[in-house]
Amino acid sequence: MPDKNLDRERILVCVSASPTSSDVIRRAAKLSKSTGAELIALYVEDSESQDDAQEKTVHGHLNMAERLGAVITTVYGNDPATAIAQYARVSGITKIVLGKSPGKRSFFAREETLMSRLNELAPDVEIIIVPNHLQEDARHFSLRRKLLKEQFTMGDLVKTVLILVLCTGVGFLFSAIGLAITNVVLIYILGVMAVALFTTGYIYSLLSSLLSVLIFNFFFTEPYYSLQSSPDYFATFAVMFAVAILSSSLTSRIKTQSIQTANKAYQTEVLLSTSQLLQKAEDKEAILNVMLQQLCRLLEHSVLYYDRTDSILAEQPVLHEIESDHGFSQVDFPAERDVVEWVGRNGKHAGRSTRKWPQARCLYMAIRGENRVWAVVGIRADNSPSIDEYRKNLMISILDECALALEKDHMTREKQRIEENARQEALRANLLRAISHDLRTPLTSISGNAAILLEDLGDLDDSRKKALYASIYDDAIWLNGLMENLLTITRTENETVKLNLQSEMVSDAIEEALRHLDRNAARRRIVVTLEDDLLMARMDSALIVQVLINLINNAVKYTPENAGITIGAKPEGNMVALWVEDEGPGIPEGDEEKVFELFYTGVKRSPDSRRGIGLGLALCRSIVQAHGGEIKVSNIQPHGARFEFTLPIAEVEEYEQ
Amino acid sequence: MSNKPLILVVEDDAAVRNLMAVTLETRGYRYHLAQNGMEALIEATTHQPDVMLLDLGLPDMEGVEIIRKVRGWSNMPVIVISARAEDSDKVEALDAGADDYLTKPFSVDELLARLRVALRRISSDQQPASQEAVYDNGSLHIDYAAGCAYIGDSEIHLTPIEYKLLCLLAKNTGKVLTHNYILKEVWGSYSAAEVGSLRVFMAMLRKKLQSGEGTQPYIQTHIGIGYRMLRQEKIPEETP
Numbered sequence: 001m002p003d004k005n006l007d008r009e010r011i012l013v014c015v016s017a018s019p020t021s022s023d024v025i026r027r028a029a030k031l032s033k034s035t036g037a038e039l040i041a042l043y044v045e046d047s048e049s050q051d052d053a054q055e056k057t058v059h060g061h062l063n064m065a066e067r068l069g070a071v072i073t074t075v076y077g078n079d080p081a082t083a084i085a086q087y088a089r090v091s092g093i094t095k096i097v098l099g100k101s102p103g104k105r106s107f108f109a110r111e112e113t114l115m116s117r118l119n120e121l122a123p124d125v126e127i128i129i130v131p132n133h134l135q136e137d138a139r140h141f142s143l144r145r146k147l148l149k150e151q152f153t154m155g156d157l158v159k160t161v162l163i164l165v166l167c168t169g170v171g172f173l174f175s176a177i178g179l180a181i182t183n184v185v186l187i188y189i190l191g192v193m194a195v196a197l198f199t200t201g202y203i204y205s206l207l208s209s210l211l212s213v214l215i216f217n218f219f220f221t222e223p224y225y226s227l228q229s230s231p232d233y234f235a236t237f238a239v240m241f242a243v244a245i246l247s248s249s250l251t252s253r254i255k256t257q258s259i260q261t262a263n264k265a266y267q268t269e270v271l272l273s274t275s276q277l278l279q280k281a282e283d284k285e286a287i288l289n290v291m292l293q294q295l296c297r298l299l300e301h302s303v304l305y306y307d308r309t310d311s312i313l314a315e316q317p318v319l320h321e322i323e324s325d326h327g328f329s330q331v332d333f334p335a336e337r338d339v340v341e342w343v344g345r346n347g348k349h350a351g352r353s354t355r356k357w358p359q360a361r362c363l364y365m366a367i368r369g370e371n372r373v374w375a376v377v378g379i380r381a382d383n384s385p386s387i388d389e390y391r392k393n394l395m396i397s398i399l400d401e402c403a404l405a406l407e408k409d410h411m412t413r414e415k416q417r418i419e420e421n422a423r424q425e426a427l428r429a430n431l432l433r434a435i436s437h438d439l440r441t442p443l444t445s446i447s448g449n450a451a452i453l454l455e456d457l458g459d460l461d462d463s464r465k466k467a468l469y470a471s472i473y474d475d476a477i478w479l480n481g482l483m484e485n486l487l488t489i490t491r492t493e494n495e496t497v498k499l500n501l502q503s504e505m506v507s508d509a510i511e512e513a514l515r516h517l518d519r520n521a522a523r524r525r526i527v528v529t530l531e532d533d534l535l536m537a538r539m540d541s542a543l544i545v546q547v548l549i550n551l552i553n554n555a556v557k558y559t560p561e562n563a564g565i566t567i568g569a570k571p572e573g574n575m576v577a578l579w580v581e582d583e584g585p586g587i588p589e590g591d592e593e594k595v596f597e598l599f600y601t602g603v604k605r606s607p608d609s610r611r612g613i614g615l616g617l618a619l620c621r622s623i624v625q626a627h628g629g630e631i632k633v634s635n636i637q638p639h640g641a642r643f644e645f646t647l648p649i650a651e652v653e654e655y656e657q
Numbered sequence: 658m659s660n661k662p663l664i665l666v667v668e669d670d671a672a673v674r675n676l677m678a679v680t681l682e683t684r685g686y687r688y689h690l691a692q693n694g695m696e697a698l699i700e701a702t703t704h705q706p707d708v709m710l711l712d713l714g715l716p717d718m719e720g721v722e723i724i725r726k727v728r729g730w731s732n733m734p735v736i737v738i739s740a741r742a743e744d745s746d747k748v749e750a751l752d753a754g755a756d757d758y759l760t761k762p763f764s765v766d767e768l769l770a771r772l773r774v775a776l777r778r779i780s781s782d783q784q785p786a787s788q789e790a791v792y793d794n795g796s797l798h799i800d801y802a803a804g805c806a807y808i809g810d811s812e813i814h815l816t817p818i819e820y821k822l823l824c825l826l827a828k829n830t831g832k833v834l835t836h837n838y839i840l841k842e843v844w845g846s847y848s849a850a851e852v853g854s855l856r857v858f859m860a861m862l863r864k865k866l867q868s869g870e871g872t873q874p875y876i877q878t879h880i881g882i883g884y885r886m887l888r889q890e891k892i893p894e895e896t897p
Contacts (some may be wrong), residue, residue, distance in 0.1 A: 502881070504856060507860070512880040534861070
């Protein structure tokens with residue numbers, strides 16, 4: 001588990017309908033106040049119907065918890081221990097507060113199991129038991145519930161009767177061929193075991209045990225065909241009944257265990273494959289899709305989800321329908337929007353088979369993270385058999401797993417964003433430092449030269465004066481070039497400004513760039529070679545002109561006077577390649593990539609290195625890349641550098657000719 | 658004295674205003690100065706300057722608004738000066754009726770060159786007789802009545818759209834026409850696809866108008882903004 005919230009303790013208090021619950025909540029609130037911990041009141045709602053009085057009590061307890069400063073959460077599950085443990089795991093709970101009532105043994109025992117199971121399921125969490133002196137009638141609830149659970153089905157009854165009839169038939173056969181009566185007893189015991197194996201619920205085993213004793217008495221003991229019998233047989237009956245009961249209960253236990261084992265294996269497999277798939281999923285959408293697929297596989301119902309980002313629910317759901325349910329996409333989703341909104345806001349389930357909006361077509365459940373709802377999942381439940389408890393629990397596990405994955409994904413992203421921000425900050429700080437240095441140098445020269453000229457009393461001769469004027473002029477022009485680049489950088493960094501892409505004549509762009517060169521450029525031989533005068537490219541002209549200016553000025557900077565600079569362009573497939581070649585020393589081996597990095601300056605060995613902070617080429621690269629092109633540099637023979645970049649070609653249909 | 662052109666300089670920054678004043682004075686222009694939009698409008702109405710140099714970033718009024726007001730009663734050339742590098746500002750000013758633009762920082766030479774272009778436009782505007790039937794610019798000659806264009810003595814073969822473009826530029830010689838304006842005038846509509854074909858037509862037209870090595874092109878491209886027909890410095894007969 002990620003050790004989030006280490007800085008603050010989180011206390012979980014379990015709320016129930018029991019009257020002792022309010023006391024437990026108060027104790028927990030006190031504890032949280034004294035330690036400054038966050039308090040969460042958890043109510044485990046199960047699928048079984050509760051009467052109104054109980055519901056009211058729970059509601060009252062939850063309200064009280066809220067007044068005492070607790071965050072209210074409800075989870076669903078029939079096994080409170082698992083539900084509590086799972087929630088504690090997901091939301092980084094450090095302490096769990098439970099109520100305990102002494103005096104009643106059975107209830108006490110149940111509490112013990114909840115506690116020990118919690119200990120087992122969430123070993124890292126400290127469990128605090130609040131003793132309580134109130135008597136309570138929880139036992140009645142549990143008994144009544146157990147009885148309610150047993151249900152008669154016609155099929156099982158028929159099976160029981162058939163098996164007993166078969167036993168009776170075999171019994172008659174045995175007595176006809178003169179086998180001992182004890183064999184018949186064994187046949188009935190076998191029958192009772194078969195009943196236990198083929199039916200569900202103790203009631204049939206009990207029934208068949210009783211019936212087999214009676215039938216045995218009726219058909220096979222003297223006097224035949226009457227329920228009267230000699231006292232000798234009472235022992236036989238008693239032993240037979242006891243053996244039947246015992247063996248049937250053993251059989252049904254084995255059966256239950258084997259079913260449980262199979263279920264557990266299936267559950268493990270589903271959860272394992274889910275978590276494997278979730279780990280592979282790269283973003284929120286992928287995670288939610290994995291969840292949807294797994295749910296669909298598990299439940300065999302059509303499912304959907306609504307994404308929920310920053311408390312805003314997606315307009316449209318993402319659907320995953322099973323083959324037999326093609327009408328799913330025709331469901332009137334907007335009609336159930338209210339339900340989905342409610343689930344998103346409250347993080348509770350609603351819709352079909354719940355008390356909120358039971359007429360809805362889907363059962364809606366929230367995928368909850370620590371303090372937000374990531375998405376709302378809907379399971380179509382109006383046209384298919386309802387989901388059994390076992391699957392429901394598994395489904396909740398999948399949703400929890402999914403919430404966990406989303407939380408993790410979110411945190412990774414957040415971390416990346418923070419790192420990216422830090423990197424940007426560092427870059428900005430670097431830039432600022434470099435700029436202030438580069439501004440100060442020419443400004444010093446400008447103000448210094450101007451001061452000399454101002455204070456001149458006629459000592460300076462004309463050529464000296466002219467040199468000073470020229471220096472002021474050059475520095476001012478240079479500052480302006482730096483400013484242009486900086487402005488362009490802010491423009492390209494500001495993502496809201498989109499490139500103003502137009503089909504432009506490449507020759508126009510080159511011509512425009514040549515108009516804005518340094519004064520020094522005039523002393524170079526600049527040649528433009530264009531294969532096709534009408535070559536056009538998609539570009540933001542202002543930015544591409546800036547790229548060309550930077551490249552040409554760069555060439556001017558590294559070439560001696562009277563050296564040649566060649567500018568050219570030609571089509572290359574669906575791109576246009578433009579290049580600037582100079583006759584300078586070229587690029588040092590291994591620096592071909594580095595020259596485009598911010599603050600790279602290749603002039604360290606030159607004494608005239610004050611100019612240039614390595615802004616120009618880095619800017620060129622980001623502009624060209626923003627256009628979908630590439631920029632690279634290579635050395636040419638006999639010496640010199642060739643900068644080449646590409647832009648998407650523009651095809652223009654002509655209306656005439 | 659009075660035939661020296663009168664220039665109205667509208668600029669709120671004292672240093673730049675001073676720079677322009679000194680430049681104009683040394684080149685023998687007469688000038689008036691205005692610091693803001695209100696002053697500019699008053700000066701423009703009272704003194705009827707030949708050319709207005711207008712800074713777009715005035716404290717009291719949008720430069721574009723001043724252009725619209727001036728255009729309400731005068732056709733005087735307006736050259737806008739802007740520190741903003743964004744093309745859209747320039748295009749907006751040009752569409753409002755400005756003739757030309759300069760981006761700060763500009764050189765003194767550039768300013769003077771633009772002034773000369775603007776003043777030539779006035780002088781050619783003042784010859785209405787020749788404007789009707791024919792157009793002459795350097796060795797370029799357009800016979801509107803016949804619908805033909807010539808470089809020197811040889812006719813240049815133009816497609817209908819190229820001819821329309823040429824006439825439009827010729828009628829606005831010295832003025833920067835925005836893409837938007839040209840498309841509206843020639844195609845009657847504006848769409849991004851047509852901007853591309855406008856580039857092609859212009860490139861073709863420029864090629865056909867090339868009169869020889871070393872000469873200035875008649876049509877100047879302002880990338881991202883538009884095109885302009887330049888009046889050639891001297892007609893060939895006068896060149897030695």
